[in-house]
Amino acid sequence: MLEKPTRLHDKFWEIFAKQDRNKIDEFKTYMDKFAVNFNLYKDGNFIEQSLPFDVIPRIIEKKEFDKIEKGLIQRVTALNLFLEDLYTDAKIVKDGIVPQEFIDSASGYLKEFVGFSPSKKVRAHINGIDLVKDSKNDEWVILEDNLRVPSGASYPLSIRDTYRKIYPDFFENLKIEPIKDYPKIITDAMNHVNTGGINVVLTPGRFNSAYYEHSYLAQKSGAYLVRAHELVVIDKKVYFKNYDGQKILVGSIYRRLDDDFIDPKFFNPESLIGVPGLIEAYLAGNVALMNAVGNGVADDKGIYYFVPKMIKYYLNEEPILQNAPTYLPYFEKDMDYVMNNMEKLVIKDVAEAGGYGVLFGHSMSALQIEDLKMMVKANPRRFIAQELIEFYDEKCYLNGNLEDRKADFRAYVVVGEDVKVWNCGLTRYALEEGNYLVNSSQGGGFKDTWVMEL
Amino acid sequence: MEYLTANVATSMYWLGRYLERIEATLYEINKAYDKIIDVDKNAGVKLYKKFEIDLKYTNASDFLDVAIRGDHSANLINLLKNARENAIISREYIDELAFGEIIELNEIAQRIAKSAEPIDYKDIDYALSLISEIWGAQTKRGHRKEVDYFLKLGKLVEEVDFRLRFDRKQKMTEFILEEINAIFKLLNPKIEINISQSEDIMGDLYKEMDKLIIN
Numbered sequence: 326m327l328e329k330p331t332r333l334h335d336k337f338w339e340i341f342a343k344q345d346r347n348k349i350d351e352f353k354t355y356m357d358k359f360a361v362n363f364n365l366y367k368d369g370n371f372i373e374q375s376l377p378f379d380v381i382p383r384i385i386e387k388k389e390f391d392k393i394e395k396g397l398i399q400r401v402t403a404l405n406l407f408l409e410d411l412y413t414d415a416k417i418v419k420d421g422i423v424p425q426e427f428i429d430s431a432s433g434y435l436k437e438f439v440g441f442s443p444s445k446k447v448r449a450h451i452n453g454i455d456l457v458k459d460s461k462n463d464e465w466v467i468l469e470d471n472l473r474v475p476s477g478a479s480y481p482l483s484i485r486d487t488y489r490k491i492y493p494d495f496f497e498n499l500k501i502e503p504i505k506d507y508p509k510i511i512t513d514a515m516n517h518v519n520t521g522g523i524n525v526v527l528t529p530g531r532f533n534s535a536y537y538e539h540s541y542l543a544q545k546s547g548a549y550l551v552r553a554h555e556l557v558v559i560d561k562k563v564y565f566k567n568y569d570g571q572k573i574l575v576g577s578i579y580r581r582l583d584d585d586f587i588d589p590k591f592f593n594p595e596s597l598i599g600v601p602g603l604i605e606a607y608l609a610g611n612v613a614l615m616n617a618v619g620n621g622v623a624d625d626k627g628i629y630y631f632v633p634k635m636i637k638y639y640l641n642e643e644p645i646l647q648n649a650p651t652y653l654p655y656f657e658k659d660m661d662y663v664m665n666n667m668e669k670l671v672i673k674d675v676a677e678a679g680g681y682g683v684l685f686g687h688s689m690s691a692l693q694i695e696d697l698k699m700m701v702k703a704n705p706r707r708f709i710a711q712e713l714i715e716f717y718d719e720k721c722y723l724n725g726n727l728e729d730r731k732a733d734f735r736a737y738v739v740v741g742e743d744v745k746v747w748n749c750g751l752t753r754y755a756l757e758e759g760n761y762l763v764n765s766s767q768g769g770g771f772k773d774t775w776v777m778e779l
Numbered sequence: 780m781e782y783l784t785a786n787v788a789t790s791m792y793w794l795g796r797y798l799e800r801i802e803a804t805l806y807e808i809n810k811a812y813d814k815i816i817d818v819d820k821n822a823g824v825k826l827y828k829k830f831e832i833d834l835k836y837t838n839a840s841d842f843l844d845v846a847i848r849g850d851h852s853a854n855l856i857n858l859l860k861n862a863r864e865n866a867i868i869s870r871e872y873i874d875e876l877a878f879g880e881i882i883e884l885n886e887i888a889q890r891i892a893k894s895a896e897p898i899d900y901k902d903i904d905y906a907l908s909l910i911s912e913i914w915g916a917q918t919k920r921g922h923r924k925e926v927d928y929f930l931k932l933g934k935l936v937e938e939v940d941f942r943l944r945f946d947r948k949q950k951m952t953e954f955i956l957e958e959i960n961a962i963f964k965l966l967n968p969k970i971e972i973n974i975s976q977s978e979d980i981m982g983d984l985y986k987e988m989d990k991l992i993i994n
Binding site: 357358359360523531536540541543544549550551552555565566567568569570571573 | 782783784785786787788789864867868870871872875878879882883886966967969991992993
């Protein structure tokens, strides 16, 4: 189902009708030529591929985006307060707002970090918040918070430049918010928490799925792109190894690898992509890590349920943006509801990400439903259930035809001195009609997002 | 102040070497191909002896085929793949247009590698023009940075290697070596360096490279 077109959409289509559609192929040529890639491992093989891109942008009216912005600032502020509280006083647990059991069983919760406060007490610096627009009430709904290593911002950034070259008419005739300041927002956030030294982007390396993005953001933000062995920790300080043997003090690390791999001395000893001793330096307050270690607890699918409560608890405000209606089988009342309504619910395995472990009741057989019920009963904390949100489709120009595809929207919220919401984002659309999974790892594509006003 | 990891410095250096090697080899292939047609059937054999490769072919077209995609260490398809890898590792330091040309160059190479058709001469001409554009795009940068000198160093070292293999005029080689010495000093003023004509110029250069880029 498509959203009712606004005057902004009409203006877009007016200009689109006058454009040379043969030029659409130039986007793919550009992405191939400049290796705007999303890498995958398939059947043990490394595949470099450009992400599917659709030329029809998602259009969000400025005043609508302003509301999203307010809601996201509120949410990310509360999530940061939650993380800082949880790892220090844990008042929210003591006050019974979030059950201890949920904290203990969240895989991203790291007890070893209790008592530690990172630089400027900022923990969730760069956040990707996934939203959809519910067709039932025209409201934006939060589906997921990504507070660890959210990726994707580089794709709309890269494509916008190309868009302006291929189809300048849109930008000359419409009031589309410019988006080029994202790297500066990142730089400001890095500088804000920097403990003294240079900024670096730590990548797992050339064969990571998002290597293009690591390289792009390093270049645009002026940080140095490094792999683990190009950093060294001496006396609890992190140094960048210059080619001539000089060691340059590092003050802030925008790390693009998960907690488990970041320091083989502290976490997974098998990790070849981590920096030995990094956590010691971090705990000594000698370097800032963006995002902080241990954030996984806050974007755990089970903890998601409690975010509206966090907003009330920390900010004494009503949430501006709502969660999708969510049930925790852990609670008896919710378990009953889930058992009686599984056919219409979406069941998510809290340990999975990237669109994996998401089961749609309406597309399962009776036998599958029964199996799933048994699994949920056996391990209620492992699952959450959500009402299926009939979110809007977006018009996509696929193979020369206009087709409707489900699309979500990842907004980027960056916390530095202030909390900033980038006035763009990653709109991801599903590969097939009717499919609700839009993740890149599920074959989904992306489109630009234009925040516009008349 | 600009910092560089050894990885980027090395990648830029090798990118310069590979691009220069590909360009110089293509020019030599060009000349040999022309001779094989009606002047000297062995021109290709003689050329590849300089690379210590025993090349076998039946005619000019076959020479092109085995020279470019044959199973040997100077296979241009592999050289282009290596150039692309080095470009990807150091992409944030490379001019955007130059980077795009390198990717395109590799696309041509991959197409040639997969094709069963004889090699089209137009592809070679186009590849050469792309390489010229890469050098042009990279050198037009108004504000030259340290990292650019690693690319240039790679190019010059490869030029010396070619000159030695092809017994070209010593005077010009001396001139290039002077330029190399100057770049070494610029990149690390602490290095005492004065590479000149010797028994083993390439060996001397490699030793200095090991001092310049500390892994």
